[in-house]
Amino acid sequence: xxxxxxxxxxxxxxxxxxxxxxSPEFLKKTAKETGFIKRDRKINPVLMFWTLSxxxxxxxxxxxxxxRRLYEEEGEIHISSSSFYDxxxxxxxxxxHACVLHGLxxxxxxxxxxxxxxxxxxxxxxxxxxxxxxxxxxxxxKWPAARTRKVAADVKISIxxxxxxxGPKRIALHGERTSEVKTLRIGPWLKDRILLIDLGFxxxxxxxxxxxxxxxFVSRLKGKVDPLIIRNNRTCRGRSxxxxxxxxxxxxxDLQRQVIDVDAAIPAKIVNACS
Numbered sequence: 001x002x003x004x005x006x007x008x009x010x011x012x013x014x015x016x017x018x019x020x021x022x023s024p025e026f027l028k029k030t031a032k033e034t035g036f037i038k039r040d041r042k043i044n045p046v047l048m049f050w051t052l053s054x055x056x057x058x059x060x061x062x063x064x065x066x067x068r069r070l071y072e073e074e075g076e077i078h079i080s081s082s083s084f085y086d087x088x089x090x091x092x093x094x095x096x097h098a099c100v101l102h103g104l105x106x107x108x109x110x111x112x113x114x115x116x117x118x119x120x121x122x123x124x125x126x127x128x129x130x131x132x133x134x135x136x137x138x139x140x141x142k143w144p145a146a147r148t149r150k151v152a153a154d155v156k157i158s159i160x161x162x163x164x165x166x167g168p169k170r171i172a173l174h175g176e177r178t179s180e181v182k183t184l185r186i187g188p189w190l191k192d193r194i195l196l197i198d199l200g201f202x203x204x205x206x207x208x209x210x211x212x213x214x215x216x217f218v219s220r221l222k223g224k225v226d227p228l229i230i231r232n233n234r235t236c237r238g239r240s241x242x243x244x245x246x247x248x249x250x251x252x253x254d255l256q257r258q259v260i261d262v263d264a265a266i267p268a269k270i271v272n273a274c275s
Contacts, residue, residue, distance in 0.1 A: 033098070034091055071084065125193070126196070130157060131157055132156055137153055146177045155175070189213075197217060199220055226248055228247050229262045232260070234262075243255075
C-alpha cells in the first residue's frame with residue numbers, strides 16, 4: 001500500500017513539472033507563433049501536443065486513426081477525420097520543434113546537481129559523443145549513408161551532456177560523413193568546465209583551442225603519441241625511478257605502480273583556427 005502511494009505521489013510530481021514546463025498558455029502562444037493555429041479553432045493545440053507527446057506510450061508506432069481516437073477520448077469531443085489529419089503540416093512540425101527546444105532550454109538552465117568538493121573549482125563536467133541513426137531511404141538525397149553499397153540514409157546525432165544539468169545541453173544533426181571533431185563547438189562557454197571526449201575528437205589543435213578558452217579536457221592518448229614527462233606530481237615511498245625528462249615509452253615497462261600523475265609535453269604543430 002505504501003509503495004502504491006509512493007508511485008502515485010511520484011506520478012503527480014512528474015505531472016506537475018510537465019504542466020509547469022508546457023503550460024496551456026505557453027502551448028497556445030507557441031502554436032500561434034509557429035503558424036500551427038490561426039483562425040481554425042477545431043483543433044486545440046494543448047490537447048494536440050499532449051496527444052502526440054504521450055500518446056505513443058511504449059509503442060514504437062501509432063496510426064493516425066488511433067491518435068485521433070486518443071485525442072477524442074482525452075478531450076471528450078468528436079472531430080472528423082479530415083479536420084484531424086489535415087493538421088499534420090509543416091507548421092505542426094515547427095510547433096513540436098519549438099516545444100522540444102523549450103524543454104531542452106529549461107533543462108540546461110535548471111541545474112539540479114552539484115559537483116563534489118574535489119571538483120568545486122569547476123563549473124561543470126560535460127561529455128560529447130555521437131551516434132548514427134538509420135533513416136528512410138527516401139531521405140538519402142539529404143542524409144546519404146556513408147558505409148553502404150545500396151541507397152540508404154543515415155544521420156549523425158551529436159549530443160553534449162551536462163553533469164550539472166543532469167541531461168543534454170546541446171543536440172545537433174550532422175551528415176554521417178561529418179567527422180567527430182567537426183561536431184564539437186569550442187568557445188568561451190568551455191571556461192572552467194571539463195570536457196570528456198573519446199579518440200574520435202583527438203586533435204592537438206582542438207586541445208589547444210580548449211585551453212585558449214579557459215577549458216579543460218580528458219581524453220585517452222593515441223597509441224603513436226609518446227609524451228615527454230616534464231614533472232612528476234606524485235611521489236611514492238620505497239624504491240622509485242626518476243621519470244622526469246624521459247618519454248613515456250622509456251619508463252612505462254619499469255613502472256611498478258598502475259597509476260602515475262605527471263605533466264607531459266606533446267610536440268605538435270598547432271594551426272590557428274576560429275571557434
